[in-house]
Amino acid sequence: MAEIRLPAALEGKELVRSVRTPARMDFLYTAGEATTRFLTGISEGKILGERAPGGKVYVPSRGADPQLGVPTTEPVELPHVGTLVSFCVVNVAFYGQGMEIPYTSGLILLDGSDLPLMHLIQECPVEDVRIGMRVEAVWVEAHELAPNLESIRYFRPNGEPDVVVTQPGAGVTW
Amino acid sequence: MIDVAVIAFAQMPNVRAETVRNEVEMLMPVIADVRAKAGLTQADIGFTCSGSTDYLSGQAFSFVSTLDGVAPWPPIQESHVEMDGAWALYEAWVKLQLGDVETALVYCYSKSAPGPLHEVLSRQLDPYHVAPLWPDAISLAALQARMLVEAGKATEADFAEVASRSRRNALTNPNAQLAWDTAVADLLAEPCLVDPLRRSDCPPITDGACAVILASGDRARALRQRPAWIRGIDHRIEPMALGLRDLTVSHSTRTAAERAGVGNAPVDVAELHAPFAPQELILRESLGLADHANVNPSGGPLAANPVMVAGLTRIGEVAQRIMDGTATRGVAHATSGPCLQQNLVAVLEGED
Incomplete structure (x- = not known):
């Protein structure tokens, strides 16, 4: 490589090791028809799934059935009780966490649904959390209900005996 | 093949x-x-x-x-x-x-x-020297238009002719977003949005x-x-630095057109992805279609410009005319990046 001779004014200067170019853009996001139905339900203290023509119930539904590629249109009100089908224990602190570590994040398959929801598992020591555990939703106070998943504070064990978990997708054949 | x-x-x-x-x-x-x-x-x-x-x-x-x-x-x-x-x-x-x-x-x-589209598009520019200045897409197109005018290759009236014809063509396109019939003289009477571009020279969002x-x-x-049938298809890209390119011509389009065989036979219809009116003039020249009578019969991107969609729509519009039997040989073009940086050309034909 050819040697670069700097002008005298730049000789001996510290190298530029980083530049900051902040960028901020605001987006007006459209939730869509199916997500609007789900979030409206949440703001009323209900969990609404959607049944696809093939029979599967998705919660929350983004509006499309991935098996058929058609809209999900039949709302199904689901119980606030389900089974923990997987979980992880978070031991890593990260920016914006807002939770005391360690804590448990779980996939909860509500009774009557074919798609697990992700949420926090609390009121249970992390070492006692297990797949197959029966859990129930703990909601915010009625006046705090809003169209977002923080209206459910977390899920906790409901005391029912554990059940055998069939892995999601295990019943799918092709 | x-x-x-x-x-x-x-x-x-x-x-x-x-x-x-x-x-x-x-x-x-x-x-x-x-x-x-x-x-x-x-x-x-x-x-x-x-x-x-x-x-x-x-x-x-x-x-x-x-x-x-x-x-x-x-x-x-x-x-x-x-x-x-x-x-x-x-x-x-x-x-x-x-x-x-x-x-x-x-x-x-x-x-x-x-989102703020014209700012979002600035995120594709050189991240060190250009993007931090937030040049919006209309201003970049205006730089290109200014060079065309200064080089004596086009006038603001030429831009207005593209804008007027495109929106008039769009009157027969049921999927168009913008369609109207306004004469060139009336368009030229409008004030400039980013000089030398008028609002009518710019695509809708x-x-x-x-x-x-x-x-x-x-x-x-x-x-x-x-x-x-896709008889030829090719795409070419030019350097990122706007100052390295002659913005009044499109070498990448010309090369892609040669490779795709645009000039091998007469063309019945062309759909060009020129989001800004002056860009149609550059593309016509590069494709050898400077005086062609049937460019953007759908109205083109000046009638509807869904980013990431308007290019494939050009191919679809040409293909539809061939499948319908209203055209036999057509040219479709798609672009990407600022000021026609990257260009794709396809030649489509029907069989008799």
Whole structure:
């Protein structure tokens, strides 16, 4: 490589090791028809799934059935009780966490649904959390209900005996 | 080479802002429509390829959730390009050249409206020296227009002629977003938006989606009476630094056109992805279609400009005319990047 001779004014200067170019853009996001139905339900203290023509119930539904590629249109009100089908224990602190570590994040398959929801598992020591555990939703106070998943504070064990978990997708054949 | 044809095309009516449906809800009817036109189900599709960009929706991996709309379960052969759907079509065309599949679904969609589009587009520029200045897309196009005027290659009246004709053509396009009949003189009386560009020289902001089905050889002939055969397709890119390029010509378009064989026979129809009116003049010159009578009969991107969709729409509009029998040989062009940085040219033909 050819040697670069700097002008005298730049000789001996510290190298530029980083530049900051902040960028901020605001987006007006459209939730869509199916997500609007789900979030409206949440703001009323209900969990609404959607049944696809093939029979599967998705919660929350983004509006499309991935098996058929058609809209999900039949709302199904689901119980606030389900089974923990997987979980992880978070031991890593990260920016914006807002939770005391360690804590448990779980996939909860509500009774009557074919798609697990992700949420926090609390009121249970992390070492006692297990797949197959029966859990129930703990909601915010009625006046705090809003169209977002923080209206459910977390899920906790409901005391029912554990059940055998069939892995999601295990019943799918092709 | 394996012969590959467009056998179906579908698009949603272009709108300023789709504020009810999310992306996958917007896309599903288009996918259903294009499959019905081809007489195929997803099980019949060998390869699926899409074009979109998460910068427009403001959500990482939004294209993955959109994939639910094509029924990807059980798993399908699929790919995605962070580009206009025209480049997704190119990837599908290459895939069909391998010969292991005979059909491909190509789709693209965008919501250009949720974010500040002209600032979002500045994020594709040189991140150290240009993007921090936030040059908006209209200003960059105006730099190019100014060079055309100063070089004596075009006048503001030439720009207005493109703007007037495009929106007049759009009056017969039911999917157009902007269509009107205003004379050149009246357009020239408007004030400049970013001198020398007037508002009418600029594209609308559009939400939209379109889809194409490709098939090869005898499969195409079996599925469609008059397929639109892709006789040539090529794409070329120019350097990122705007100052390295002569913005009054498009070398990449010229090279792609030569490779695609645009000049080998007469052209009945051309659909050019020129988002700004002056760019149509540059493209016509580069394609050897300077005085061609039938450019952008759909109204082109000045009638509807869904980013990431408007390029594939050009291919679809040409293919549709060939499949209908109203054209025999057409040229479709797609662009990407600022000031026509990257260009794709396809030549489509019908068989008699």
